[in-house]
Amino acid sequence: MPGDSFGHTLRISTAGESHGPGNVVIIEGCPPGLALSEADLTEDLVRRRPGQSHIVTPRDEPDQPEILSGVFDGQTTGTAIAILIRNTDQRGRDYADIKDKYRPGHADYTYDAKYGGRDYRGGGRSSARETSVRVAAGVVAKRIIASAFGGRVVGYVRQVGGIVAEIPDPAAVTLDQVERLPTGEPNIVRCPDPDRAAEMVALIEQVREERDSIGGVAEVVATGVPAGLGEPVFDKLKADLAKALFSLPAVLGVEYGVGFGAASLRGSENNDLFYATAPLGAPSGAAPHIATRSNRHGGMLGGISSGMPIVVRAVVKPTSSLPREQETVTRSGEPTTISTKGRHDPCLLPRFVPMAEAMVAIVLADHWLRWRASGRSTPA
């Protein structure tokens, strides 16, 4: 039964497993005339790539994308774009043990329950390798929103274990701050608060040393988004963003604006007050340019973008695969133990950031195209 497609007017469909020949994405709905090359796709793929630093999995995948269709003479044609990323580092022997045992925290058991069997060489469809082609599609989506309304999506690590970054203004964080420390060195944990970044790296090194893993929170900010994106009922922008982020592996929660903090706020504390502002170069519409003095609503009211920065957060659980013995059962229910010998990330967050950015960008591009269909000339 389907479930490998996402989006309405910009739609992506993926296929592929961690240990098969490769992963592929079909992107429908990309407008014609956007410049696009395989090198463009690589920009974000290297941020998701295994082996990029000493705090992520050492699995070595070049993640070289091949554009199979939809691009001609360096530009999108408007027809379906297909991108293939072949798997190269498929060391099947690392996974032999999991053929008959259920790894705690993984989808081995639930896949068996659903399908009556599974590709036991790895996580199959539940593997994070599937996200490689989502990241490639995210590059296309970022191009669409940048060209359409100057939209920009930047994600970063907000929390690892008990360490929480201080981000005075989420909308001011730049990609450069996420990728590079003030010293010029790579910001391998992708936290734009340099002090907290150093602490996070130390914590990740420690848990790896202890043959354990650690969770965290990523924050994604979209700026330049005009007011008016999102549909009023089921396809609220917040609902589609939540589905997009929850569709990524290991995500246990999503919130926007004040999020769960709203439970203990009063309405008089929570409401963001409107005021009129001068045009900011955004596409003009019939309505005046209106903003709010605070952004506890995370850029969405009634599920529709307000013109304020969109701020969403996702919590990512600690990696389930652990290089230590854990109790479990075999497929036939016999008690046993398992120690995952594969090469895994001690913390998923650094590589999660480009995945989350991609999904946010895809939702925004989809809703932009949906907006175009809806009748007014431009959003406010």
Add this chain to the structure above:
Amino acid sequence: MPGDSFGHTLRISTAGESHGPGNVVIIEGCPPGLALSEADLTEDLVRRRPGQSHIVTPRDEPDQPEILSGVFDGQTTGTAIAILIRNTDQRGRDYADIKDKYRPGHADYTYDAKYGGRDYRGGGRSSARETSVRVAAGVVAKRIIASAFGGRVVGYVRQVGGIVAEIPDPAAVTLDQVERLPTGEPNIVRCPDPDRAAEMVALIEQVREERDSIGGVAEVVATGVPAGLGEPVFDKLKADLAKALFSLPAVLGVEYGVGFGAASLRGSENNDLFYATAPLGAPSGAAPHIATRSNRHGGMLGGISSGMPIVVRAVVKPTSSLPREQETVTRSGEPTTISTKGRHDPCLLPRFVPMAEAMVAIVLADHWLRWRASGRSTPA
């Protein structure tokens, strides 16, 4: 641009505004042969209904459903079910002030930005009245999962302001505990921890007194759900549940299992260990009956149900409408103030519970039907 439909194989489409003639839902995909009457629908509608207690809005709506199609001789026919709930208490005069002013926290401005205008007599499509027909559809969905696998969905209020209920075992909470106090009186706040329930009622009375409002958290638990529901990639069960809950008004965050608590856990603390268990009367499958010793994963692994209770939470913001002056602007950008004179809930949580249950039940029924299509005879 549509976005008034939800679900894939069980699909609901709604239409209607707060101050128009009424709201209608079309339910596609309900199997034939289920007993269904208008009285059945009323069971949950009275739980969502305005005016049900002194801590909710005094707006008086009987919410009487009319089944227009899809039921014959007291049973579903298998064809599309349509349910109409007419609006009766449409005091347009209460809303005259909002024609030209943007209410803080509401969708007035974003609707204007999206559509270039709006039905200014109320919230239009963004009103919680739209959820009346969702609750009716939820009754149908509850029937489907009850008859298919003995599934049961119970929601309750977990938190109001700083008051957090103690729920030792979410899966043990009964509808009766949610609806009735040990004294036999109605549990008007729908919190199954009676001491916290009393505190919550007092807090809600206090904020209303202070012409303010308060947020909170609802928790929904689904039991009896077999392992194997959910699709592996975009339509993960967790992703569809999150979208379903985020599509409700005022929801700012959703989490399942340990949720945001996972950020500070280690893998060795978070993983739930598998063990084999005796059959529980659930439909049998090829796989042995497997369970986990704890349920930090909230009943879903890899986005697919594990057979453990599904536990999800949603945070609901404090009501935006406040009977006190708040700064805002007019449609033309002039500074002004607004004090909402309509009849509003000081806390949305008590009436949110049946809405959240309905959406969870709809997702489970949809994925059950999707599962039926997928090839094996029964889930594990």
Add this chain to the structure above:
Amino acid sequence: MPGDSFGHTLRISTAGESHGPGNVVIIEGCPPGLALSEADLTEDLVRRRPGQSHIVTPRDEPDQPEILSGVFDGQTTGTAIAILIRNTDQRGRDYADIKDKYRPGHADYTYDAKYGGRDYRGGGRSSARETSVRVAAGVVAKRIIASAFGGRVVGYVRQVGGIVAEIPDPAAVTLDQVERLPTGEPNIVRCPDPDRAAEMVALIEQVREERDSIGGVAEVVATGVPAGLGEPVFDKLKADLAKALFSLPAVLGVEYGVGFGAASLRGSENNDLFYATAPLGAPSGAAPHIATRSNRHGGMLGGISSGMPIVVRAVVKPTSSLPREQETVTRSGEPTTISTKGRHDPCLLPRFVPMAEAMVAIVLADHWLRWRASGRSTPA
């Protein structure tokens, strides 16, 4: 299993049976700002209405539409439009005989096979009453295409039995010619060739006299449609038009342009040759205004509109219900006979015309909105 919805960006969902309380349609995606009233809907509803002339069924249904949502102050709001048409003439006694017998040519048996039962008071969902709300939705679609690009959809009866109308230029046929004879009298058979119209009426009267029925062909022409509507692969304009027309009851075939005549043509006879033409007031695009010297391609090339008139035809079978004894079986397989005593059309074509127009208009409006999303400013 759904299948009660049609369209992608303009989407309609229907519910209702012939003998239930009524039929309802939800229309998603209609742009805001279009004038719309219940009286507007009636314009086409009276053309589909039973009892409109002596050559159609005498069943008496006023088909009075009620707009439940999506219209405010006489204009569409951009949100979902719901329209309800109640059934009034439900003479259940006419249908008692069919409870246990399968009517030849009807869906009684196939519904039983699909659902294990059916609403035996009439055709249920297979009844042409379901099309009443499609015709109402078609009025909305006609408004969209008229306001967007001056599009116009006119249908008429091309053939009844062996009588084939001469239509020298399908694109020149007017609604007035379809509805009114040169004498000023109503053109009750809706054939714009007056001589053939008279013959068709006589034939229909004769078959009714003989307690029989007769088939025919309707032709629908859309003019003013810009080049560029339709998607390149599965959602070709021709494919969506065909699905739309085949979704109507009793349609056994659809063709466009030369249609089945192409089987015996050579390429040199069939190809339409391009030439450049002066702008016609259509929205301007990058491409020059190009036309073809003939229109054997029926206005679509590669499944995309060419700017030439779109010409499609549907064949409609003779009414299956006959007031004469026909052999059949009971639900338990016993041989029996049945003579349908209901009030039925001796020829479906006159009332089929507005249904076919509606479906064509819905497809064009949908593809127009899809086009708007796709990236260029205006079609050629």
Add this chain to the structure above:
Amino acid sequence: MPGDSFGHTLRISTAGESHGPGNVVIIEGCPPGLALSEADLTEDLVRRRPGQSHIVTPRDEPDQPEILSGVFDGQTTGTAIAILIRNTDQRGRDYADIKDKYRPGHADYTYDAKYGGRDYRGGGRSSARETSVRVAAGVVAKRIIASAFGGRVVGYVRQVGGIVAEIPDPAAVTLDQVERLPTGEPNIVRCPDPDRAAEMVALIEQVREERDSIGGVAEVVATGVPAGLGEPVFDKLKADLAKALFSLPAVLGVEYGVGFGAASLRGSENNDLFYATAPLGAPSGAAPHIATRSNRHGGMLGGISSGMPIVVRAVVKPTSSLPREQETVTRSGEPTTISTKGRHDPCLLPRFVPMAEAMVAIVLADHWLRWRASGRSTPA
């Protein structure tokens, strides 16, 4: 805007152009446990393949499929199947002339109108090369229906030019008769009436000699299909079959059963009378086994399969590309002429047969899976 996907519960999405790296299909919804190999796919691909005989295009494409995902240990896993077919014979030089000229009968102009440009090296998405991956997906669909209910889909050429085959019993035609003459030689035109087949070959040779092309009609028959497949309103089986066939290049019309012949029939001539029949080994249901004495309804009543053979026909226009000068215009509207020098089929029908079979099988497999979701245990 999407349009590269087809189907609801079995869904295929394609991408690829005639002169890009290749074509790919993602198949969602295939049940787990079906045997599948690349060799299986080749069975039908060689029937669609260019260069298979002297009456089709001499373009040489091996059409070697690569399964990228969804198959493990020789069986489908239940997750998305991706199949890649690379293009190898991309002689771009043959197409240089069409960069600036619009080929009569082709989609060059309509693509320019839609997208503002096109991949001028060939037909791009409108090329019949896109159908290669549909044929591969069709093999998967044929496996599904064969294993589910013994369904079988056989297509053949019914007409070429004025030559019409005599097929006494469409349901009795075998794949072997379609592929092989009584002499044992290949039946290169795929017409199971050997005398007409010889005449068709002669006619095709003649039109090629005359640098022309010729149209025809293909007929597809599905047998073993249980009663009860298809949805009652928009997704009638007949509607989805029509859309499927109209989505193929060059199709100008589709009909089933008596088709356009119904226009001149009376109801008493057209109705097929029911009678009870002994079980045929089909899955048993509550309803008795019922059949009709004739099959003018082509196996579908009310849009739902009746258990009788499904018989559909599609008319295919003569190839538009002609190796002779035809009048046309350049992109800027200048009059010119064009003679297509590429290698083209003088008649599309022989290679159309496997494409049509694939689309019919995909629709039937989709509706079978939809049926599984719907509630009863098995169709009648």
